[in-house]
Amino acid sequence: MTLNRRMFMGAGVAAAAALSAPAVLADGHGKPRVVVIGGGAGGATVARYIAKDSKGAIDVTLIEPSRSYFTCFFSNLYIAGFTELEDIAHTYGTLAAEYGINVVHDWAIDVDRAGKSVTLAGGAQLGYDKLILSPGIDFVEDAVPGWSVAAQNAMPHAYKAGSQSELLKAQVMAMPEGGTFALVAPPNPYRCPPGPYERVSMVAHVLKQINPTAKILVIDPKDKFSKQGLFEDGWQSHYTGMIERIGPDFGGTNVSVNPEEMTIDIDGMVEKVDVCNVIPAQKAGRIADIAGVTDGNWVPVNAADLSSKVDPDVHVLGDAAAQGDMPKSGFAANSQAKVCAMAVRGALTGSRVFPAKFTNTCWSLIDTDDGVKVGATYEATSEKIAKVDGFISQTGEDAATRKATYEESIGWYAGITADMFG
Amino acid sequence: MIPRRSLGLVLAVIFAAGTARSESIDDAEAGAEVFEQCSGCHQIGQGARDAIGPHLNGIFGRGAGAHEGFAYSASMRRAGVDGLVWDLTRLDAYIANPRALVSKTRMSFGGVKDPQERADLLAYLRRFSDNPSNIPEAAPTARGTDHSVAPEILALQGDPEYGEYLSSECVSCHQADGSASGIPSITQWPEDDFVVAMHAYKAKLRTHPLMQMMAGRLSNEEIAALAAYFGALE
Numbered sequence: 001m002t003l004n005r006r007m008f009m010g011a012g013v014a015a016a017a018a019l020s021a022p023a024v025l026a027d028g029h030g031k032p033r034v035v036v037i038g039g040g041a042g043g044a045t046v047a048r049y050i051a052k053d054s055k056g057a058i059d060v061t062l063i064e065p066s067r068s069y070f071t072c073f074f075s076n077l078y079i080a081g082f083t084e085l086e087d088i089a090h091t092y093g094t095l096a097a098e099y100g101i102n103v104v105h106d107w108a109i110d111v112d113r114a115g116k117s118v119t120l121a122g123g124a125q126l127g128y129d130k131l132i133l134s135p136g137i138d139f140v141e142d143a144v145p146g147w148s149v150a151a152q153n154a155m156p157h158a159y160k161a162g163s164q165s166e167l168l169k170a171q172v173m174a175m176p177e178g179g180t181f182a183l184v185a186p187p188n189p190y191r192c193p194p195g196p197y198e199r200v201s202m203v204a205h206v207l208k209q210i211n212p213t214a215k216i217l218v219i220d221p222k223d224k225f226s227k228q229g230l231f232e233d234g235w236q237s238h239y240t241g242m243i244e245r246i247g248p249d250f251g252g253t254n255v256s257v258n259p260e261e262m263t264i265d266i267d268g269m270v271e272k273v274d275v276c277n278v279i280p281a282q283k284a285g286r287i288a289d290i291a292g293v294t295d296g297n298w299v300p301v302n303a304a305d306l307s308s309k310v311d312p313d314v315h316v317l318g319d320a321a322a323q324g325d326m327p328k329s330g331f332a333a334n335s336q337a338k339v340c341a342m343a344v345r346g347a348l349t350g351s352r353v354f355p356a357k358f359t360n361t362c363w364s365l366i367d368t369d370d371g372v373k374v375g376a377t378y379e380a381t382s383e384k385i386a387k388v389d390g391f392i393s394q395t396g397e398d399a400a401t402r403k404a405t406y407e408e409s410i411g412w413y414a415g416i417t418a419d420m421f422g
Numbered sequence: 423m424i425p426r427r428s429l430g431l432v433l434a435v436i437f438a439a440g441t442a443r444s445e446s447i448d449d450a451e452a453g454a455e456v457f458e459q460c461s462g463c464h465q466i467g468q469g470a471r472d473a474i475g476p477h478l479n480g481i482f483g484r485g486a487g488a489h490e491g492f493a494y495s496a497s498m499r500r501a502g503v504d505g506l507v508w509d510l511t512r513l514d515a516y517i518a519n520p521r522a523l524v525s526k527t528r529m530s531f532g533g534v535k536d537p538q539e540r541a542d543l544l545a546y547l548r549r550f551s552d553n554p555s556n557i558p559e560a561a562p563t564a565r566g567t568d569h570s571v572a573p574e575i576l577a578l579q580g581d582p583e584y585g586e587y588l589s590s591e592c593v594s595c596h597q598a599d600g601s602a603s604g605i606p607s608i609t610q611w612p613e614d615d616f617v618v619a620m621h622a623y624k625a626k627l628r629t630h631p632l633m634q635m636m637a638g639r640l641s642n643e644e645i646a647a648l649a650a651y652f653g654a655l656e
Contacts (some may be wrong), residue, residue: 053586335591335594338587342587354584359591359594361632373632375635389639391631391634400503401503404503404504407604408605410604411605412594412595414603414604415593415596418599419590
């Protein structure tokens with residue numbers, strides 16, 4: 001076995017390709033072709049693993065419109081100043097140069113599943129033997145009446161990181177003294193279950209320093225939320241009296257907004273706010289719908305290889321997939337990508353296929369050096385990706401434990417981004 | 423006091439019956455002799471001070487790496503942060519094989535392999551802990567429990583190709599190039615150390631909950647495969 005990546009990815013590519021005798025499904029056009037749409041935690045990982053482990057035997061194309069990708073994970077920490085925006089930005093140069101992946105910065109606008117090809121906005125058509133969709137999320141239209149993507153400058157979602165994160169941060173910094181920050185939380189299921197509540201914590205962290213009389217209003221359609229005990233405990237101790245959450249019993253399900261007036265209507269009660277962070281209900285990224293693999297808002301997939309329930313040659317990873325018990329998280333997408341890469345490689349080159357194993361861990365930061373986490377392991381059953389075992393941080397942990405958890409999350413960030421982008 | 427040999431016999435019977443014991447932990451006088459293996463580095467008793475190793479007064483109930491003023495290894499401090507507290511079970515496991523609990527401990531000591539000797543040593547050590555009443559006498563003690571990983575498990579030859587697939591779960595956090603920031607490196611470990619550490623997580627002797635979970639579902643063969651893969655990773 002070759003363990004030195006550079007050796008086999010560099011001069012060794014041709015030799016390795018010749019030796020590994022790809023044959024199974026090249027369909028009369030030379031090497032088998034994999035097209036990956038979406039270059040986030042799912043797509044970048046699956047492209048990298050297929051290219052790395054097939055040692056040149058599979059042609060891998062990665063389609064991602066952004067040249068600079070901002071991870072959603074850690075973007076809340078950017079809002080609070082714990083990290084810089086450039087520290088969560090990543091490019092695709094290593095995937096192209098070291099792994100031989102054909103990185104195409106363009107939008108996929110059509111999928112012809114019968115003809116097995118993808119059309120790009122620029123006009124190109126790409127044939128595939130296996131198509132992997134990792135398109136992340138889009139927002140359900142009219143999920144929050146009054147809000148649309150056209151209003152995202154007045155009321156940012158900041159739920160796709162980058163310019164939206166910058167905008168939200170700037171708005172928080174510019175809030176008037178004693179002003180109100182409102183966050184409209186989404187219904188389940190949605191990307192990053194603890195995300196809105198970490199967001200609230202990070203905004204509170206900023207306001208506590210520069211605007212301590214400001215208020216935070218969380219309007220939430222859900223009865224309960226991820227790590228609720230840990231967050232509420234932290235809010236009580238770090239941000240006493242600053243955060244108010246309006247759940248479904250008090251109108252959290254009946255919300256509309258007016259971006260021009262900067263008002264929120266909560267069950268008939270109209271509130272003027274200074275910043276309004278609207279995180280609408282979500283669905284699979286639009287290309288999944290165009291490909292015709294969605295059922296409702298999401299894409300049903302088989303657990304063992306993340307293949308679509310309606311097309312065995314289309315695989316769907318991450319937030320877009322309805323796979324069972326795993327949360328929609330970057331960690332989960334990364335984990336699913338490795339199982340998918342192994343299965344796709346097995347199907348295309350006859351390489352060994354091992355039992356699917358999945359993991360997820362979500363770290364959240366509540367305040368300086370106050371990190372918490374929740375995690376679980378999963379396996380593939382005939383029905384779904386099913387939870388095996390799990391753990392969660394405990395309320396009342398000592399400061400050293402919380403600090404270690406935060407430091408662990410920084411280590412994880414370095415680990416997963418290296419695993420995605422090489 | 424019951425003569426030691428017959429106590430051993432009684433214990434064997436009790437263990438065979440699978441019941442918890444309630445008598446005191448073993449022969450402190452014999453333990454004082456065992457401690458001679460330790461005293462080159464560790465002091466204990468009145469006036470004991472830190473030497474090559476930290477003094478061992480009040481070791482029961484102390485957090486790992488928590489004794490102020492002693493320069494512990496990073497590995498030992500990390501174990502403490504992860505929640506390792508020196509109770510009877512974990513002291514026993516540590517004395518049996520220090521690296522089972524703390525991979526890169528500076529305590530370069532092969533371990534006391536005889537469970538009876540360890541039990542005697544623990545009886546001796548506990549004389550110097552402030553609150554001996556806090557020691558769960560009635561709980562099943564480590565004595566008679568073999569914490570070392572069975573030789574046939576250590577002898578398993580891991581399948582590196584399977585290990586490479588399994589490793590993809592590990593490298594979401596632990597970096598494949600061996601760099602460590604906040605999360606320790608797991609590359610290029612001696613295979614036995616890797617296997618022993620993973621089994622200690624599996625047995626929940628090591629305290630990190632995420633790693634307990636990850637190791638908990640790995641078979642002996644899968645641990646061997648990972649050890650083989652990461653051990654050879656450049």
